[in-house]
Amino acid sequence: MSEEKPVFRGSSSQVLNLAHFAGAIVLGGVTLFASTQFGGWLAALVVLPLAYAGWRGWLIASRVYEITTERIKVTTGLLNKHTDDLELYRVKDTVLEEPVLLRLAGAGNIVLTTSDTTTPTLVLEGITGAKEVREELRKHIEACRDRKRTRLTELE
Structure with a gap:
């Protein structure tokens, strides 16, 4: 045997996450812009799309094919x-x-x-x-x- x-x-490949990463960048930019217009406390919300993008990246990286x-x-x-x-x-x-x-x-x-x-x-x-x-x-x-x-x- x-x-x-x-x-x-x-x-x-992380290319599978391209739409998620792009969405997180856009949402982060909108949140930063909104924080300059409506108050600095909104800047703290930028963490959410970044955390989501990181989670998606980790999710794809943790799928291993052998x-x-x-x-x-x-x-x-x-x-x-x-x-x-x-x-x-x-x-x-x-x-x-x-x-x-x-x-x-x-x-x-x-x-x-x-x-x-x-x-x-x-x-x-x-x-x-x-x-x-x-x-x-x-x-x-x-x-x-x-x-x-x-x-x-x-x-x-």
């Missing part, structure tokens, strides 16, 4: 961690999605359709170098199926 080896480990030669592990959570495993031989299909903003940042989404009952679809969001990661993943999916002697049967 082969030893499980790491293939990829990373988090989602791909090995045998499985995919997805760990989520800020304080309470949750790890979900998906065996590679259960993956039926892979799709690469490259929305404009992610593509500009050199990232993309990898969508996996699986035969796993708890995770029929798994989306690896905002993966930097998604095209290369998907190709590497596909290679290991096939190798894992060969080792386990499993094949998908497609019914029409």
